[in-house]
Amino acid sequence: MALVTVSNNSLTAVTAIPASIPTGALTLIKSITASSSASISFVDGTDGVVLDDTYSSYIFKFINIHPQNDARGFYVNFSIDGGSNYNVVKTTTCFLARLSEAGTGADLQYKTGEDLAQSTADQILNQEVGNGADESVSGSMQLFNPSSTTYVKHFISRTSGYEGNFSGEYDWHTAGYCNTTSAIDAVIFKFNSSNIDDGIIKMYGIK
Amino acid sequence: MGLTKLNNISVEDVTSIPVALGDMVLVSSATASASASVEFTLGDYKEYKFFFVNMHPSTTSFFQFNLSTDNGSNYNVVKTTTNFISYHNESGADSALAYNGGSDLAQETGDQRLGSLKTDNDANLGGTMQLFNPSSTTFVKHFITRTQNSNIPYSEEYYVAGYANTTSAVNKIIFRQASGNIDAGKILMYGIN
16 A cells, blocks of 8 residues: 655545545536637547546536627537537427516516427527626536437526626526437537637536 | 644645545535524635525515625625516415516615515425626626425425626625524535636
């Protein structure tokens, strides 16, 4: 057994701790900061990204995602070929609650035009995000068991966005499934017709 | 450099080990006991997540929160929010999913409601709240909550989302009842690395 050495307040030889000591079930896999980026993608096996059967589900956190152009939708898509194509067939639902800063437009509505029925198109996660200096969208998306070769791949997202044209809150809910039994190995996020000017997307694995 | 000592089964003075310990960190927790409010100090995590466990009021009223940009001297940050609820009566007679216009805020400084609570002994509220990047001096501060409460004889689920419309850093958060004390309950605050 290697001797554990004490080196400036760190235990340098420790590679594992007893199972009786909790280590947490949420593991940060990758954090990417946008800077006028056309998109942000997470590809299994690339730049330290793990998107396989290591974890049973994955969570993506969106922190102040800010579009370069005003009133742009924020989208997700999935790949089964390592990011060569983001065109997985999806069936989804989406609805939102909204209220403007003027106190008008209070609403809870299903967004028929933004859901997908067996479509390969990008799926919206929030609509018309503003590009004002303090405007952005934040939230999260959970993807379940992407490496399964038995089941379709479910995902659930909820985001809070500053809507540019409406000048108010869009609480946007999206859920659905990638209708494939092939393993999902890459995920991409982007705005429509706009770069991601600023923001952080973090990817976590859930044990 | 302080000498690191082996102390029975603990190792004192160790500040790091080369093993991942998880990226959801319990920053603070508070157990209410006839408490007028529960407050937490916020820092630089990009996301905070709060868990509400068995929140129970002394008076029938709304459980709510507010934010401060001056270290708790004032809880009056301007907010625009949405709220919708689903509910179902224990008798099965009444259920709905609906926008809840009475509990949203449009550029208002008042507390944001997170759920309606009764004082029945077994009535309480549970749920979570995410607060994104409160220390930013660039962006407004988004938050997302989902709570389930026993507004007896109703089961109610509250969905609240919105933003604190300030580019000042938000450095304190307060939870309290609209009337009376938080009789019991626990709030846990996690920072997400």
